[in-house]
Amino acid sequence: MNAAEQASSIEFASKIAAVVGLFKTEFPDLRADLKPWANDPDTRDLVDPDSIDVGFHFPGVSRLFQCRSLLVQIRLHSDFEDDGNQNLLPQEKCRVIGLDLAGFDHRGKRWSLSTIDNWAFSGEVTPDPTCRERLRRCCRQVFALFNASPTTSEPDCF
Numbered sequence: 001m002n003a004a005e006q007a008s009s010i011e012f013a014s015k016i017a018a019v020v021g022l023f024k025t026e027f028p029d030l031r032a033d034l035k036p037w038a039n040d041p042d043t044r045d046l047v048d049p050d051s052i053d054v055g056f057h058f059p060g061v062s063r064l065f066q067c068r069s070l071l072v073q074i075r076l077h078s079d080f081e082d083d084g085n086q087n088l089l090p091q092e093k094c095r096v097i098g099l100d101l102a103g104f105d106h107r108g109k110r111w112s113l114s115t116i117d118n119w120a121f122s123g124e125v126t127p128d129p130t131c132r133e134r135l136r137r138c139c140r141q142v143f144a145l146f147n148a149s150p151t152t153s154e155p156d157c158f
Contacts, residue, residue: 015145016052019074022141023056026134030056036071050076050094066125067103067110074099074142075116096146099139103127115139 020032036055052074061068076094098116102109103123111123113135121132 016054018145019052019054019072019142022138022145023054023070023072026138027056029059030070031059032056048073048075050078052076061105064128064131065103066105066127068105069103071102071104072099073101074146094146096143099142101135101139113139115143 016034020034024030024032033055036053054072054074056070056072058065058068074096075098077097078094098114100116101113103111109123111121111126113119113121113132119136119139121127126132127135
């Protein structure tokens with residue numbers, strides 16, 4: 001689901017902004033897109049309501065990344081039963097269970113990375129090895145941001 005639509009509380013909007021900041025810190029040339037999905041019925045049928053989707057665009061085609069745009073999908077899982085706190089919004093009870101990244105250019109999807117499987121890149125082409133590691137570092141930081149325990153600020157699962 002578009003990140004702009006998921007920002008239903010100050011805390012959750014702050015986390016989405018922090019994700020954008022993480023990627024822009026690592027890749028300053030990126031331009032963030034909080035609404036990467038079109039708002040038409042066909043696209044709406046495909047959108048996962050349990051994800052936060054952010055697009056990023058390079059100023060042109062990046063040779064190092066082998067793409068023009070990145071789609072970052074942060075997969076969420078709700079823990080409604082676990083904490084008993086009924087005052088929290090559903091997104092505030094969510095944990096990140098994985099990220100899916102994909103690089104696109106005018107030909108379509110060029111490569112992908114999923115942290116749910118083995119953190120390996122796949123596709124016709126893949127980013128430069130240094131860029132691959134920088135993307136993985138961003139993914140680890142997103143896990144830490146969303147899954148940090150509120151009392152310790154340490155991730156409580158990976």
